[in-house]
Amino acid sequence: MPKVAYYPGCSGQGTSLEYERSTRAVCQAVGLELVDVPDWSCCGSSPAHMVNHVLSAALSARNLDLAHSLGMEVVATPCPSCLTNLRNAAVEMEDEGFRSKVNALLDRPYTGAVDPQSVLQVLVEQVGVDEVARRVTKPLTGLRVACYYGCIMNRPPERMRFDDHENPMAMDRLMEAIGLEVAPFPLKVECCGASFGVPRGDIVMRLSGKLLDAARGLGVDAMVTACPLCQMNLDLRQRQINAALHERFRIPVFYYTQLLGLALDVPRQELGLDRLCVDPRLALGKIKAPAPVQ
Amino acid sequence: MRIGVFICHCGSNIAGTVDVRAVAQAAKGFADVVYASDTMYACSEPGQEGIIQAVREHNLDGVVVASCTPRMHEPTFRRTVERAGLNRYCFEMANIREHVSWIGKDTERNTIKATELVRMAVEKLRRNRPLTPKRFDVTKRVLVVGGGVAGIQAALDCAEGGQEVVLVEREQSIGGKMAKLDKTFPTIDCSSCVLGPKMVDVAQHPKITLHTMAEVESVSGYVGNFQVTIRKKARFVDWEKCTGCGLCMEKCPSRKAPDPFNEYLCTAPTINIPFPQAIPKKAAINPETCIMKQKGKCGLCAKICPVKCIDFDQQDELVTVDVGAIVVATGYDLFDWHKYPQYGQGRYPDVITSLQYERLLSASGPTGGHIKRPSDGKEPKTVVFIQCVGSRDRSVDRPYCSGFCCMYTAKQAILTKDHIPDSQSYVFYMDIRSPGKAYDEFTRRAMEEYGAQYVRGRVAMIYPKGDQLIVRGADTLAGTQVEVAADLVVLAVGVEAARGAAVLGEKLRVVPDQYGFFVESHPKLRPVETNTAGVFLAGACQGPKDIPASVAQGSAAAAKVLALLVKDQLESDPQVSRVTPARCVGCGKCVQTCPFGAIKLVEDRFGNPKAEVVETVCQGCGICTVTCPQGAIQLEHFTDNQILAEVQALCPPRIRVNYAS
Incomplete structure (x- = not known):
């Protein structure tokens, strides 16, 4: 059974509780053991890395060190933003000078070589799409979705080294494996506006509105994401977008783990579908009951 | 020996960082040197006259010139000493420009190095002996490889000059890329109307033998005497009988x-x-x-078939021809734009290459000359052209400019308006490069008369929306992002070396540059020659070129061929291997290693096997000399003794006497 260290990240404790819970439930269902990084702390995201790269890297390095103390080679995180910070710290600390600056801030210098990966990458590479497909008990046939990866999970390509950075297919393959019809979504890696939601809401309205518009143009029933911030912009702010752009979008935005959970028949309460802002029931109603097994 | 040494200033090229007078002064002290001086430009007429005069006045029988690379001027100075009455091999050159003055700034150390190079040259010259070239017959026939417009021009000019021509083309028909074009810039004349008659001339010319669906299998021999094997691929139709009725x-x-x-x-x-x-x-x-x-x-x-020409059992056929010269005109291929992920990598059928667009424009193309986009056959109203796809981009290892894309994009924008008057073209460009005759006026016409919108910037992404393609790019002049909803996107793909060029280059001993284009002998003064005598270049195989430049090079290569083949005999290079029979044990190792098959084993009068060099075949590479276990085979003009003398001149042996032991 594959086993990796697991770094949940802060949004999993709040805005994306359903992502966090469904991730754990799905990994259990496909036989991927997640070992929590003990006493984990902030990854050094936006506030820290905007101000001080060494501080930001030190925050990540502390968590990498804790993962290293578990004896793990890979630490998985569901959040692309955490992934970016952990990966940046891991790569930049290969430089001797930078490493010593970071280690000066830490109680215990980081000496390991833990590789941070997204949960999506671990699922695809260590569990495998075929294995996931084999474990599906309730295929989600009849539902057409667009997979949206967000801008940072695959970029910069030479640093993230996972999937195609212009046209990633990992999530598409997983969603096809559980019976979904996946539309070729051309804006898979476009920016949703990210954290501009607070200072410049108009930017998020425009950028996320464009994503919803493209998805609607493809005739999808729902969008699928792998990023708490993307999901929040597309789902929580969908009403604001409608108001700002005079639109009438009603596109539910799932985490890919929620749909995996449905297909793997994970208990509903683990999936947190009730936490979605745009009501997913209409879309989920389109799922055809599987033909009775003869 | 009485040696004269001439140190060239080369203006300030050498004298700027080498004390040439000091070098000349030092040379006066070298063995056998009876005369040494510095000269402003040794290669100029007064420079050469000065050498001749010194030979006569001081009764010299050997000359050293310390100047630039022998690549360029060794032949010049060999002619000079010949005019002075010496054998041309009683001459040596020391390269104190490329090897000294251009690469070092320290005058003192440069002067020391230059002096040492001159000492080496003098020591070698002391061991030179007069050599006389042999003469051999020239095969009066030329092989042209590649039947594009450059090859066609070269073939026709050679044939008109009275030489027999063998034209080899890989594809089924000659015509190359030009045959695929609809119109040509800057005159918008029909491509096949100007090329067609030339193609017919090739077919009808009594001096031209045409092999299409054929490739060069192997080449042996040397200038004036090449043997070429051509593989004619099976076409399963007897072309002797086929009438082309269709x-x-x-x-x-x-x-x-x-x-x-x-x-x-x-x-x-x-x-x-x-x-x-x-x-x-x-x-x-x-x-x-x-x-x-x-x-x-x-x-x-x-x-x-009315003439019963189908032959399903036809096999490849090998044809051998003897030629005296070879023209390489293998052209180019298009950059594979799928390397750019941002253009969709083939997911969008309405993103096409410029050459595909030519076929859509052409009356003999798949749409009969009506612009119909591939996805649904609709007539596009908005066409976006993206320039520099695979040109001037280091990220895809194509830092060079392909040269003609600016022009053909302007032409295609004009033709789009001609075909669809209510259409609008957009051109994303980096810079407009149109330096030819009437070229810049042409691109201006595309903008001003035909209303093409030129946007200076790169395209970041193409994505579909409805049945259109959204082209997103930067407008670097306005400093904004632009998005254009296009019905059709045409990529102005750049030029690459032709596929198979590397393999052919190896057969012909023509060197490709780092991008696969064949390297000419001198970038300015020998643009169609290669470093292999008798092999010439024409057209885009040497670098990106438009039609006028390719045609000009085709004619230039033909002129070189005619100048070569007008001679009945050529002189062979006497810098070849020579066997000392007394030392040769007849082991035959040299026979096995010679890449040119220039050594054979013969029996001497006692019946012992001995190696013998065929002088006209030997290329003077020297592999045999290092193979021979007996030191019985020596390369004339580069004997072991001469090379050792040079080494010793550079690192004189020190006699150490140790009295303590």
Whole structure:
């Protein structure tokens, strides 16, 4: 059974509780053991890395060190933003000078070589799409979705080294494996506006509105994401977008783990579908009951 | 020996960082040197006269010139000493420009190095002996490889000059890339109308033998005496009989053969003549899609053919020809734009290459000259052209400018407006490069008279929306992002070395540069020669070129060939290997290692095997000299003794006497 260290990240404790819970439930269902990084702390995201790269890297390095103390080679995180910070710290600390600056801030210098990966990458590479497909008990046939990866999970390509950075297919393959019809979504890696939601809401309205518009143009029933911030912009702010752009979008935005959970028949309460802002029931109603097994 | 040494200033090129007077002064002290001086430009007329005068006045029998690389001026100075009455091999050159003054700034150390190089040259010259070249007959026939416009021009000019020409073309018809074009810039004249008659001339010229669907298999020999083997691929049609009537094409039931002539926009019948003006106008069968070749039944073409020319059992055929010179005109291929992920990597059928667009514009193309986009056959109203796709971009290892894309994009924008008057073209460009005659006026016309919108910036992404393509890019002049909703996107793909160029280059001993284009002998003064004597370049195989430049080079290469073949005999280079029979034990190792087959074993009068060098075949590479266990084979003008003398001049042996022991 594959086993990796697991770094949940802060949004999993709040805005994306359903992502966090469904991730754990799905990994259990496909036989991927997640070992929590003990006493984990902030990854050094936006506030820290905007101000001080060494501080930001030190925050990540502390968590990498804790993962290293578990004896793990890979630490998985569901959040692309955490992934970016952990990966940046891991790569930049290969430089001797930078490493010593970071280690000066830490109680215990980081000496390991833990590789941070997204949960999506671990699922695809260590569990495998075929294995996931084999474990599906309730295929989600009849539902057409667009997979949206967000801008940072695959970029910069030479640093993230996972999937195609212009046209990633990992999530598409997983969603096809559980019976979904996946539309070729051309804006898979476009920016949703990210954290501009607070200072410049108009930017998020425009950028996320464009994503919803493209998805609607493809005739999808729902969008699928792998990023708490993307999901929040597309789902929580969908009403604001409608108001700002005079639109009438009603596109539910799932985490890919929620749909995996449905297909793997994970208990509903683990999936947190009730936490979605745009009501997913209409879309989920389109799922055809599987033909009775003869 | 009485040696004269001449140190060249080369203006300030050498004298700027080398004390040439000091070098000349030092040279006066070298063994056998009776005269040494510095001279402003040794290669100029007064410079050469000065050398001749010194030879006469001081009764010299050997000359050293310390100046630039022997690549350029060794032949010049050899002629000079010959005019002074010396043997041309009683001359040595020391390169104190490329090897000294251009690469070091320290005058003192440069002067020391220059002095040492001169000392080496003097020591070698002391051991030189007069050499006399042999003469051999020249084969009066030329091979032209590649039947694009450059090769056609070279072939026609050589044939008009009275020489026999063998033209080899890989594809089924000659014409190359130009035959695929609709119109040509800057005159908008019909490409096939100007090229067609030249193709017919090739077919009809009594001096030209044409082999299409053929490739050069192997080449041996040397200037004036090449032996070339040509592989004529099986076409499964007897071209002696085929009349090109086209009946078989109409009846062939397998119509899904790839159509490279139409840039794969459509498919072709399995038995096919690629286009109406094809030369030779003969049908050929694609064995990959032929039902008869794949499944063993059908044979409809054989039944229908009025002259019974179908031959399903035809095999490849090897033809050998002797030629005196070779012109390489293998052209170019297009950059594979799929390397750019941002253009969709083939996911969007309405993103096409500029050459595909030419086929859409052409009256003999798959749409009969009506612009219809590939996805749904609709007429596009908004066409976006993206320039520099695979040009001037280090990220895809194509830092060079392909040269003609700015021009053909302007032409295509003009033609788009001509075909669809209510259309709008957008051109994303980096810079407009149109330095030819009437070229800049032409691009201006595309903008001003035909209303093409030129946007200076790169395109970041193309994505579909509805049945259109959104092209997102930067407008670097306005400093904004722009998005254009396009019906069709045309990529101005850049130029790459032709596929197979590297393999051919190896056979011909022509060196490719780091991007695969063949390297000319001198970038300015020997643009169509190569460093292999008798092999010439024409057209885009040497670097990106438009039609006028390719034609000019075709003619230039032909002029070089004619100047070579007008001679009945050539002089062979006497810098060849020579066997000392007394030392040779007849082991035959040299025979095995010689890459040119220039050494054979003969018996001496006692019946002992001895190596013998065929002087006209030997290329003077020296491999045999290092192979010979007996030191019995020596390369004339580069003997072991001469090279050792140079080494000793550089690192004189020190005699150490140790009295303590």
